Amino acid sequence: LELINKPTLKLSPPSDRTIRRWLNELSEQGLLIKTGSRKGTRYSLAAHQTTPNMLQFLQGLDTDIQLSTLKQIRNLWTHTSTALEGNTLSLGDTKFILDEGLTISGKPLKEHQEIYGHASAIELIYQNLNQAFTAESCFQLHLAIQTDRVTDIYKPNGAWKVEMNGTYAVNKKNQQVFIEYAHPLHTEKLMALFIEELNSLCKQTLNLKDGIKAYAKIHMGFVHIHPFWDGNGRLARLIAN
Template identity: 50%
Template sequence: MTTDRPQPFFAGLDEDIKVILLAQVRNLWTHASTAIEGNTLTLGDTAFVLEEGLTIAGKPLRDHQEVYGHARGIEVIYRLLEVTQLQDADIFALHRVVLTEAIMDIYKPVGAWKNEANFTTLVGPDGRQHWREFPEPAHVPALMSQWLNAFNVWYGQPLTTDTAASAYADMHLDFVTIHPFFDGNGRMARLLANLPVLRAGFPPIVVPAEGRQEYKKAISDYQQTIPDLKSLSDLRALPRNAERSRFQDLCRNYWESTMALVAEARQAQERKRVVSRRNPGAPKFQG
């Protein structure tokens, strides 16, 4: 029920402090998620582009577009906190916002599930490189319907830090394992899996750009425990094993950066209160 929804992570902050915190979270989340994907803008560049609306000389247009797409995706995510049940139409709308390239290619659909096979490669225990095909396009609608059912169970529940981190990790890992889109699967997972986290009143979990090798390896290690990924047609067949637990532990640690931003904002708020108590004649701030 919406009436007993937990307070958001920025509750109780003055408007000016809240605005700064939300911008810091957006900048960090956008920078980290696009950098994982290969974007060359730094955190400073990303903040500059989003806050000043200016471009970074010599950096590709595409990198700027990706940053804007992701930042707008975060706005969509905050709006989705108001829906009680997530639907595939919400996921498609988010995909259209996040994938900003003006692609007119029927084999690269934006705002629709993939219609062609997609692959990853991995180095196996034999030291050789192997192809792996993600679940076939024909299985994606049913798999994503199961994913949404599982998601909506989490979405309706009050969550603790432990259950919120597990919800994030499971939703994230299952989404990227289904790999339902031709592109943008990582960015979409890193946005969508945060919905239960935000709804429970926590700041988003942000996979750090510098941790991308460990992050991608953890996903790949997990997928190697699925013998026939291509034919996966039932999410219940996904293993709950040590590799999944390792990914859950990683995700829990990824929370550190945004938790620190919230703590700093609360310290700033406290300093502001102390100063205003010392200067009772000063103009009152908006509480």
């Protein structure tokens, strides 16, 4: 920018396409957090630089391999989690969208937004690996994945649910029953207990068997509370992972 502003050099400002490429590269390096898509894309400074050193299994590898591996994890993680929610974009589509910042012809904008939102949430997870998880952490993740903004006081984004929610299931007698999740009045206290347990497990050194048990405990604990009006499945997988 200093060079551009020097009148003696008479340099032309970079094109919008070049600026977008620079921003995408900074986002991939963890220096910026990218949220939204197309005209709604926003970039913010990362509170802590996302470095592969936070993930122990990447230590000792060349930097380019570390970054490449992180991108593969991001793509697989985002694709599989959103696909469970009904997103029809393939793994190849997901990679293309996140790497190139473009859209897939014939696919709904909502599905593109889900991909961007989940990838942004992964960046937040990386940034908070060495910090205690809090209710605010949970709210930030919810805001990241809920890219489809709903202006409804009964469907708050970044806040606990205010209405009852539940799901239908089939019991052992082959009868359809409705299962209610935690009451909104109990959600804050239950989530405080959940977060306390999560932080306790994160401080422990777990082997593979105990790690799987911890994952299941955290995942099931979250979905049984179902603290948000929407996005609980994606959040349960993000937090447990």
